[in-house]
Amino acid sequence: MTTRIQLLALTVFGNVAIAALFFWLATDQLDGQQKTNLENSALVYQRAWNTASSESYDLSIGMWHPQTGTFENRSIWKSKENFLASPDEAPNVNEENPLYESFRRGDIDSIATLTDGLFQLSIDDMTMSAVFVLNATGALIHCMTAYDGYGIDPCAETAKYNFEQLDIATASGMLSKRRSERVPVKRGILRIDDLSSDEESSLYQALYIAIRDDSSKLGTIVLAKNIFEALESFEYEFEIKAALNFDNRTITLNNYYEIDNYSGISDDADIAGEASNSLREYKDMLLVNGSFGATNVSLEASVFGFPLSDFAKGEEALLIVLRDQTELLEAQDKAMASTFIYGAAVFTVVVLLVIWLVSRIEAAMKDAYDQASTANREIQSSINYAAKLQRALLRAERMPDDFKIDLTWRPRDVVGGDIYVVRTTDNKTVIAVIDCTGHGVPGAFTSVIARAVVDRAIEDDQINTAGEYLSESNRLIKDMLFQNESEEADSDAGFDGTVCILDRQTGCLEFAGANSSLFVVNNNETKEIKGNKKSVGARRTPNDFEFTTQIIENPSGMFVMLTDGVTDVMNELPRPIAFGRKRLMRLLKSLDTSEPKLVVSKVMDAIDQYKGASPLRDDLTLLAFYIDESDSVFVSDLATIKGVAG
Structure with missing residues (x-):
């Protein structure tokens, strides 16, 4: 795939992704606003219905409330009080209430006569739908009805009632002993079912009034007003369609008789079924918030649900309001279509503009790429050639043949900053392992300087000890790179490393270290001989600093020199841990051998296994040599190691 096609593809998919993101954000914001609007509308409709039902109540059975009627x-x-006596006759008649007296005597005929006299006019003019008289046990002893045609006749033999229990100890009017004269009363919803299932159930607002004698209950009178009249007026006034849910059923006023549809929703639509579906879908929201508002796509209508009455349990009877939203949905579809058309037009213009720009840019990029490729090939060729030179210089080192020695050199990059020096004269063998500042190309440049100063120090007849080699190298580097004054110096190049000199005349081994150690393995013991904590050539190392020469008399065993790239190898854990000196020393102690080649091989195998697929963090050099003198004695007490300055 060409760069041009990749850029075009990136542009197309990028713009599509951005457009999709903005579309999703706009849709999500619109959905959030619509959800809030629907929830607020549900509250508005709920308040409107509560107002309408309360008005119906106040103008009917509410007029007979013992405290507010x-x-x-x-x-x-x-x-x-005797409500039958006129104000003039009251002093001359019995003061007891005749209705209460009839309940005390259990005189059903008298109770019926009195209730007929009280409520017949309200029944006849249909301001009250029904009156039910219950005895102390809750059994129906008298019934009056206006029967307005909504469902089952309240006084029919097949009528089944779900009268609520009126607890006179907790009902309104029994709040304290000081109000003991007040009448217990309760407001609620009354459902009447048809045992024969021939007629629909009917719903009423109900006012329960307890007839009591002190603390004992004599009976209950239930005044009822059907809900459907108020519901029909509610539909007309707000141009909506209403559905009722009770007893796991959802019905509309059309279940009772044909009425006009003011909502705009199609008469052929399954309003009750869709209302029931919406109720099931948003039942949890209803239980949490007390109402819900949603959009029913099938009806193209808004659906709102809430309890039928504040005086009934939320799940007992629910009112579902449906309002036509066809025009609103069509407007939203048109707006969405317009947005899509405008977006497609803008997208096309952007793509065409990008194609033109890409054509211009592609030519410039191709030219720049060709130039960069040429430069990269030249740089890589130079680095590869530098690597050949570096390896050639290292291979030029000649190993002594009177003791065993082996090493490995592994740069982190193509070239590296680690070097080693092995020089043998008639009487001495000088071994140096050097870790220069940096790695890669900078490290390789520094290694050239380090090799030059070490070679110069070795060739100087006035320099004889290992410490003097490092001290002279320190002075040479600082002079060469103008690092004597730290404030004026542009660099801080130098090296860490170890220098060992095996003196064949004295039979001693000299060691000096710059931030490096020499590891000695003999007689199943591993010792670390530490050098000075200074770097050669560094700004913080004084120009006249003298590195310490440590002398090991009668050396014997395996001697290991290395750069910190060995101990700094990291494993593959999420929080990587370095290989470390302690792990290295335990490994060296376990290698009971006189073969440096085996030591180098085992250490490198352990490092490779430890790091796994993790890359090297630094250049790595490991050198081991073995001295075997039958008359030498290895002394573990480091007190036998002499230290001299210079």
């Missing part, structure tokens, strides 16, 4: 109707419920 009309003044003349309140006297009916006072047990110590």
Whole structure:
């Protein structure tokens, strides 16, 4: 795939991704606003219905409330007053309430006569839908009805009632002993079912009024007003369609008789079924918030649900309001289509503009790529040639033949900053392992300087000890790179490393270290001989600093020199851990051998296994040599190691 096609593909997919993101954000914001609007609308409809149902209640059965009804109707419920007597006759008649007296005697005929006299006018003009009289056990002893045609006749023989229990100890009117004269009363929803299932169930607002004698209950009078009249007016006023959910059923007013549809929703739509589906889908929201608002795509309508009454349990009876949203949905579709068309037009213009720009850029990029490729090939060729030179210089070192020695050199990159020096004269063998500042090309440049100064120090007849080699190298580097004054120096190049000199005349082994150590393995013991904590050539190392020469008399065993690239190898853990000196010393101790080649091989195998696929962090050099003198004695006490300056 060409760069041009890749750029075009990136542009197309990038713009599509951005457009999709903005579309998703806009849709999500619109959905959030719509959800908030629907929830607020649900609350508005709920308040409107509560107002409508309360108005229906106040103009019907609410007028007979013992505490809030009309003044003349309140006297009916006072047990110590005779509501039948006129104000002039009251002093001459029995003060006891005749209705209460009839309940005390259990005189059903008298109770029926009195209730007929009280409520017949309201029943006849249909301001009240039904009156039910219950005895102390809750059994129905008298029934009156206006029967307005909504479902089952309340007084039919097949009528089944779900009268609520009126606890006179907790009902309104029994809040304290000081109000003991007040009448217990309760408001709720009454459902009447047809045992024969021939007629639909009917729903009423109900006012339960307890007839009591002190603390004992004599009976209950239930005044009822059907809900459907208020519901029909509610549909007309707000141009909606209403559905009722109770007893796991959802019905509309059309279940009772044909009425006009003011909502705009199609008469052929399954309104009750879709309302039931919406209720099941948003039942959890209803239980948490007390109402819900949603959009029903099948009906193209908004659906709102809430309890039918504040005086009934939320799940007992629910009102579902449906409002046509066809025009709104069509407007949203048109707006979405317009947005899509405009977006497609802008997208086309952007793509064409990008094609033109890419054509211009591609030519410039090709020219730049060709130039960069040529430069890269030249640089890589130079680095590869430098690597050949570096390896050639290292291979030029001649190993002594009077003791065993082996090493490995592994740069992190093509070239590296580690070098080693092995020089043998008639009386001495000088071995140096050097870790120069940096790695890669900078490290390789530094290694050239380090080799030059070490060679110069070795060739100087006035320099004889290992410490003097490092001290002279320190002075030469600092002079060469102008690193004597730290504030004026442009670099801080130098090296860490170890120098060992095997003196064949004295039979001693000299060691000096710059931030490096010599490891000695003999008689199943591993010792670390540490050098000075200074770097050669560094700004912080004084120009006249003298590195310490440590002398090992009668040396014997395996001697290991290395750069910190060996101990700094990391494993593959998420939080990597270095190989470390302690792990190295344990490994060296376990290698009971006089073969340096085997030591180098085992250490490198352990390192490769430890790091796994992790790359090297630094250049790595490991050198081991073995001295075997039958008359030498290895002394573990480091006190036998002499230290001299210079």
